[in-house]
Amino acid sequence: MAAVQGYGALLGEIKERIRSAQYEALRAVNRELIALYWDIGHLIVTRQQGESWGKAVVQNLARDLKEEFPRITGFSSSNLWRMKLFYETYRDSEKLAPMVREIGWSHNLAILEKCKDDLEREFYLRMTRKYGWTKNVLIHQIENQTYEKTLLSQTNFSETLPESLQHQAKLAVRDEYVFDFLELDDKHSERELEHALIGKIDTFLRQMGGMFAYVGSQYRLEVGDQEFFIDLLLYHRRLRCLVALDLKIGRFQPEHVGKMQFYLAVLNDQVRLEDENPSIGIVLCKSKDKMIVEYALKDSDKPIGVATYRMVSTLPQELKGQLPAPEQIAQFLENVE
Structure with a gap:
């Protein structure tokens, strides 16, 4: 009986460790994805300023990236414009720039598009991270003026x-x-x-x-x-x-x-x-x-x-x-x- 109980405790500990590792892996993947989108936004802003490129460069990038990475979504012209706006919005904020890496891209877009200033954005960034809000819950909270x-x-x-x-x-x-x-x-x-x-x-x-x-x-x-x-x-x-x-x-x-x-x-x-x-x-x-x-x-x-x-x-x-x-x-x- 003791052996059975000991095995049950061991199994429970291993399950918890696996779940913890899965969660940390997802967080790491999300941080890398947000960092990638941040860098792409940075590159687009920098090149448009330095090379005097117009809007056509984003359409061209979307076309060529899709051709190079046909199985990867997320590089449409509209999303590339969002990456540019994402970088421009947070690049000068030492406080908010690290926070955006702690939540998902769809959450970031909801906050970016629906919030009016940095204080409001900070509130929803912190609350999403604190309570693990889904995208739909986050949007509902913003639209009901929880801030x-x-x-x-x-x-x-x-x-x-x-x-x-x-x-x-x-x-x-x-x-x-x-x-x-x-x-x-x-x-x-x-x-x-x-x-x-x-x-x-x-x-x-x-x-x-x-x-x-x-x-x-x-x-x-x-x-x-x-x-x-x-x-x-x-x-x-x-x-x-x-x-x-x-x-x-x-x-x-x-x-x-x-x-x-x-x-x-x-x-x-x-x-x-x-x-x-x-x-x-x-x-x-x-x-x-x-x-x-x-x-x-x-x-x-x-x-x-x-x-x-x-x-x-x-x-x-x-x-x-x-x-x-x-x-x-x-x-x-x-x-x-």
Whole structure:
């Protein structure tokens, strides 16, 4: 029996080592491919400047490369133009140039084509590397303005969480969520919203950021001789903490914070495990006044974020004008490892 168990452990270790080697091999191949595309972009830029070549050189290169390497894709004229733009965009950035080698070419193209400035590009480069976003998830995050909504999120995490957790917690809560996958009319109830989210739980958790796991709905707490129920209870894998969601179909009210503080106190005392971090609360409402939220969170001693939701994907573009100063954004991004 011991021999069988020993063999099982050996097999498990070898499998894990093979998977690790495969992953590292894929990363190495990707780095080489991005480096190749970078060098091609560099060569095209340099020769066009030095030789005064026009646009025809790219078409000629695409034709001749296809003839020389008929089985290799990726050298079309349109992709060669992208390589040129890729190099031109990042060549003067000592910070971003190494990052682009850590994600795939299709991811790089999405960021290159859809982001407006280096700070936004840095955010999505870091987040793609951190969370392993697929191309489609990355595009969805960009189109739903995750960058803006993360920077504008309203929480009291800086005052209520240990420094080691503050940054990751801020990344976990956005200012607004778009639930365009739900089939609800404008007059839905809180219970209908809850049931709809549970019915699309996988999509909902991805929309929340991909690091959440579902624990339960109408999660029962017993205090004294009374029962209380949390609308949705999640678990954040990186933060290693419980996350309580209180769903509100109307406008945010200050008393919502008091209710959430109560939930978090009970969770920490009765539910949280010894090795888990303090529980976090998210009040998810239909609308909010940012000044009222600021005052409501000011003296709270429990980590709480207040966010809004909507079910249409058309987005207000004025969010750009509300972002913090560039130096504040840069400082924030430095902590996204």
